[in-house]
Amino acid sequence: MIRYLLRRTGTMLVTFMVISFLVFLIINLPPGNILTNQIAEMRASGEEASIAKAEQLIETYSLDEPVVVQYLIWVGAWPGSHGFSGLLQGDFGWSFELNRPVIDVVGEYAALTAIVNLAALIFVYLVALPLGTIAAVKANTWIDYLAGLIGYIGLATPNFLLALILLTYGARYFDLPIGGLMAREFEDQPMSWAKFQSILVHLIAPTIVIGTSGAAVIMRRLRANLMDELYKPYVETARAKGVPPVKRIIRYPLRMALNPFVADIGNLAPQLVSGSVMVSVVMSLPTLGPILLQALKAQDIFMSAFILLFVAALTLIGMLISDLLLALLDPRIRLGGRRKAA
Amino acid sequence: MTADAPLLSVEDMSICFGRPGISTNVVDGVSFTVSPGEVVAVVGESGSGKTLTGKALMGLLPRGAGVSGGRAMFRSGKGGHCDLFRCTRRELRALRGTSISMIFQEPMSALSPLHTVGDQVEEMLRVHESISGSACKGRVLDMFGEVGFPDPERAWRAYPFELSGGLRQRAVIAMAMIANPRLVIADEPTTALDVTTQAQVLDLITRLQRDHRMAVIMITHDLGVVANMADRVVVMRRGRIMEAGPVREVLHQPGHAYTRALIEAAPHVPDTMPTRTPMPDDAIVTVRNLNKTYPGRSRSFGPPDPPVQALADFSLAVGRGETVAVVGESGSGKSTVAKLMLRAECPDPGGVMTFRGRDGVVLDIPSLKGGELDAFRRKAQMVFQDPYAALSPRMSVMDILTEPLLIHGICSRKERKDRAANLMRRVGLAPSHLGRFPHAFSGGQRQRIAIARALALQPELLVCDEPTSALDVSVQAEVLDLLEELKEEMGLSYLFISHDLAVVARLADRVAVMRRGHVVEEGPAETVFGDPRHPYTKALMAASPDPDCNQKLDLKLVAAGAGKPESWPEPFAYSGTAPPLVEVTPGHRVRRQAA
Numbered sequence: 047m048i049r050y051l052l053r054r055t056g057t058m059l060v061t062f063m064v065i066s067f068l069v070f071l072i073i074n075l076p077p078g079n080i081l082t083n084q085i086a087e088m089r090a091s092g093e094e095a096s097i098a099k100a101e102q103l104i105e106t107y108s109l110d111e112p113v114v115v116q117y118l119i120w121v122g123a124w125p126g127s128h129g130f131s132g133l134l135q136g137d138f139g140w141s142f143e144l145n146r147p148v149i150d151v152v153g154e155y156a157a158l159t160a161i162v163n164l165a166a167l168i169f170v171y172l173v174a175l176p177l178g179t180i181a182a183v184k185a186n187t188w189i190d191y192l193a194g195l196i197g198y199i200g201l202a203t204p205n206f207l208l209a210l211i212l213l214t215y216g217a218r219y220f221d222l223p224i225g226g227l228m229a230r231e232f233e234d235q236p237m238s239w240a241k242f243q244s245i246l247v248h249l250i251a252p253t254i255v256i257g258t259s260g261a262a263v264i265m266r267r268l269r270a271n272l273m274d275e276l277y278k279p280y281v282e283t284a285r286a287k288g289v290p291p292v293k294r295i296i297r298y299p300l301r302m303a304l305n306p307f308v309a310d311i312g313n314l315a316p317q318l319v320s321g322s323v324m325v326s327v328v329m330s331l332p333t334l335g336p337i338l339l340q341a342l343k344a345q346d347i348f349m350s351a352f353i354l355l356f357v358a359a360l361t362l363i364g365m366l367i368s369d370l371l372l373a374l375l376d377p378r379i380r381l382g383g384r385r386k387a388a
Numbered sequence: 389m390t391a392d393a394p395l396l397s398v399e400d401m402s403i404c405f406g407r408p409g410i411s412t413n414v415v416d417g418v419s420f421t422v423s424p425g426e427v428v429a430v431v432g433e434s435g436s437g438k439t440l441t442g443k444a445l446m447g448l449l450p451r452g453a454g455v456s457g458g459r460a461m462f463r464s465g466k467g468g469h470c471d472l473f474r475c476t477r478r479e480l481r482a483l484r485g486t487s488i489s490m491i492f493q494e495p496m497s498a499l500s501p502l503h504t505v506g507d508q509v510e511e512m513l514r515v516h517e518s519i520s521g522s523a524c525k526g527r528v529l530d531m532f533g534e535v536g537f538p539d540p541e542r543a544w545r546a547y548p549f550e551l552s553g554g555l556r557q558r559a560v561i562a563m564a565m566i567a568n569p570r571l572v573i574a575d576e577p578t579t580a581l582d583v584t585t586q587a588q589v590l591d592l593i594t595r596l597q598r599d600h601r602m603a604v605i606m607i608t609h610d611l612g613v614v615a616n617m618a619d620r621v622v623v624m625r626r627g628r629i630m631e632a633g634p635v636r637e638v639l640h641q642p643g644h645a646y647t648r649a650l651i652e653a654a655p656h657v658p659d660t661m662p663t664r665t666p667m668p669d670d671a672i673v674t675v676r677n678l679n680k681t682y683p684g685r686s687r688s689f690g691p692p693d694p695p696v697q698a699l700a701d702f703s704l705a706v707g708r709g710e711t712v713a714v715v716g717e718s719g720s721g722k723s724t725v726a727k728l729m730l731r732a733e734c735p736d737p738g739g740v741m742t743f744r745g746r747d748g749v750v751l752d753i754p755s756l757k758g759g760e761l762d763a764f765r766r767k768a769q770m771v772f773q774d775p776y777a778a779l780s781p782r783m784s785v786m787d788i789l790t791e792p793l794l795i796h797g798i799c800s801r802k803e804r805k806d807r808a809a810n811l812m813r814r815v816g817l818a819p820s821h822l823g824r825f826p827h828a829f830s831g832g833q834r835q836r837i838a839i840a841r842a843l844a845l846q847p848e849l850l851v852c853d854e855p856t857s858a859l860d861v862s863v864q865a866e867v868l869d870l871l872e873e874l875k876e877e878m879g880l881s882y883l884f885i886s887h888d889l890a891v892v893a894r895l896a897d898r899v900a901v902m903r904r905g906h907v908v909e910e911g912p913a914e915t916v917f918g919d920p921r922h923p924y925t926k927a928l929m930a931a932s933p934d935p936d937c938n939q940k941l942d943l944k945l946v947a948a949g950a951g952k953p954e955s956w957p958e959p960f961a962y963s964g965t966a967p968p969l970v971e972v973t974p975g976h977r978v979r980r981q982a983a
Binding site: 277278279280282283284285286287288289290297298301302375376377378381 | 446448450451480481482483484485486489490492494497498499500501502503504508511512515516547549550560563
């Protein structure tokens with residue numbers, strides 16, 4: 047088990063390195079970015095001071111070096127103009143568009159993104175698990191059809207529309223706050239109990255909006271998986287033992303059907319992050335989605351690279367978690383290498 | 389057999405799919421009784437309703453099926469009766485496991501892969517009895533010891549996929565027995581097992597049944613199992629009882645024609661075998677010192693698993709017009725022989741494997757390429773085990789039979805159709821059925837189609853990999869007859885791969901018995917069957933049950949030969965490298981230490 051864990055973590059780190067390189071490469075592929083544009087402008091202006099500044103920028107960001115070296119400097123594995131200063135050292139780069147360090151811009155947003163997505167993920171599973179199970183066990187009855195209907199509505203409604211509906215009626219009938227992730231007075235304030243509460247209340251609407259379609263997909267999948275398992279011989283064995291129905295279903299077929307369910311955690315994370323851009327705009331959520339969009343449009347290289355990397359990290363962590371859960375749930379994965387006993 | 393009142397009496401039971409009255413009954417008016425401590429066998433071929441009968445008693449009928457009539461009076465603990473078909477679900481649940489339990493056919497799928505064996509067996513106690521965890525575990529471990537686990541503690545912690553097939557079935561039996569039921573329904577409990585394992589498991593069931601004085605309903609297709617286990621027999625066909633009575637009477641003086649036919653079709657190793665003509669000098673296939681090693685599974689970290697030697701120092705010659713059988717249990721390497729001989733896979737370098745066609749050209753099978761390989765494939769064809777999986781469900785029989793001709797570009801469209809019609813006639817099917825699809829045919833008919841397909845290219849060598857093991861006994865007999873006819877008619881040579889000595893005894897001229905990649909004994913069929921020398925061959929013969937109450941399984945012989953090579957008696961035992969094949973009488977060779 048420990049070997050499995052080490053192996054998975056090792057694979058994850060290697061993957062992360064490859065991804066970071068690809069991200070950097072792709073961001074640098076299109077000719078011209080916010081930095082080179084500035085430099086070109088300075089040169090074109092013909093003023094000596096500007097040209098000198100441009101030279102200095104090139105020097106600072108090692109733009110005359112090959113991409114690989116630029117990458118290594120960015121990572122912090124190669125000495126740049128300021129010595130070793132990159133991701134490894136905790137320096138996430140400079141946003142040229144906003145003229146602030148990336149970490150200042152992104153810091154709280156990244157945390158809030160993680161919170162919103164975590165909440166959505168939990169919502170997805172809390173809704174999908176019972177609904178999917180009931181739909182499968184009571185297949186082709188009104189409960190199943192009702193669950194299916196809710197699921198299809200969840201799938202078919204555009205997220206932003208759902209967001210608008212929830213905001214309108216939530217505010218009217220349940221006194222839910224409109225937009226944002228916290229009340230105005232807490233913005234840029236240090237974390238406190240009142241702020242935490244405010245965030246929680248504000249989370250309700252976005253969680254439902256972002257999570258609904260995911261929940262619908264997962265529910266249908268769980269239903270299909272469970273229906274395949276419900277009539278397998280080992281379930282019949284349990285019936286032959288006289289195990290009561292609820293216990294029987296939870297203990298045997300549901301556990302088997304959970305495998306793909308758990309494996310989805312990793313896939314769901316990036317979907318939620320990228321899928322929530324529109325929602326974030328509509329609900330004015332301070333998450334990374336809109337910032338990423340803006341950074342990409344402005345070709346703000348370090349900014350977009352960092353955000354993409356952050357999303358990749360979320361995905362990888364999600365996958366690691368699902369791998370570990372799978373190993374815990376399924377002895378065939380955990381003990382696949384163990385020799386036959388007895 | 390006891391004289392007291394029956395434990396279970398099934399009266400006029402009918403089962404139907406769909407709504408009663410509208411659909412026809414698949415089990416119709418079945419009545420029988422089971423006395424305490426008695427073994428009743430329910431015998432029948434597929435579609436006879438024997439499994440449904442067993443499941444109906446447990447209330448485990450598949451969805452859509454229901455009991456449409458009759459009753460099943462079960463005498464529960466304190467002398468009270470209850471009708472199993474009219475119990476509430478709760479009552480039925482209370483009966484399951486503690487009063488009636490079930491042993492299933494496929495131990496791998498009957499056990500949950502996610503729970504340890506100990507956990508699953510213990511659950512039976514936890515559901516029905518309120519006893520402490522440690523007491524539970526103690527009882528389970530005792531039971532594991534009783535059903536023959538060498539190390540009960542280890543079995544407790546093991547997952548089903550970590551156990552061998554035989555041990556898995558022992559776990560299922562332990563599960564059925566742990567709560568001391570009064571009636572056990574065993575649904576083909578040994579069909580999925582190798583013969584030597586089957587013999588041991590049958591013995592175990594008999595022993596437990598006697599020790600615990602339980603009644604057993606043994607559902608099986610195998611009259612040999614019946615003869616060894618049962619006190620009374622119920623013979624079923626198409627949902628009706630054909631004949632019922634004490635096992636000796638039914639098997640030795642069958643009253644019904646169907647029973648007689650079943651007994652006749654049941655393959656068994658005859659006591660004396662006709663002497664076959666010695667092997668002709670003209671060998672169609674010659675194999676010498678062939679090896680096949682499969683690489684171990686590689687791992688992303690750490691060393692790969694050690695390679696698996698599937699076939700070691702294998703030598704065999706198939707004479708023209710001869711039937712050579714390769715017999716062995718799962719994992720013996722017999723299917724590897726088939727794959728190598730048809731060049732589905734290549735052997736390890738070294739060794740000889742040549743094919744000599746009627747034209748006299750000698751082909752070195754492993755090194756064939758291009759056109760030569762195509763020519764070889766025309767001459768050597770294969771019949772597969774499972775006729776359901778071997779025919780594409782999306783192709784009509786016409787397409788199936790003409791495809792080989794099309795691939796090899798032989799003859800025109802018109803000729804191909806004529807040939808297909810001829811093939812159909814030859815295997816005993818009507819040419820007018822050429823337009824149908826495989827699902828319209830029964831298992832036996834499908835196997836005939838598969839044989840016709842193999843014959844389409846007019847091959848000289850036919851490799852048959854367990855061609856009848858998926859079929860009912862009566863159908864099996866027909867298919868074997870067909871194979872024999874075709875051999876005469878078309879001058880074919882057969883390499884016949886089988887786990888079943890009785891099937892092989894019917895048609896083989898020579899036999900090679902394999903165990904773990906090695907041939908342990910080979911020779912003319914009459915000498916191998918008449919004068920077996922190797923303990924493993926003896927074990928195989930002793931383990932295959934005969935439909936004859938006077939010839940019960942000899943478990944001492946099975947135990948002596950079925951184990952690991954180290955446990956074989958001298959001079960056959962070995963560990964590490966195997967001893968050579970020693971010729972004991974002309975043509976009869978046995979793997980043993982040289983005297």
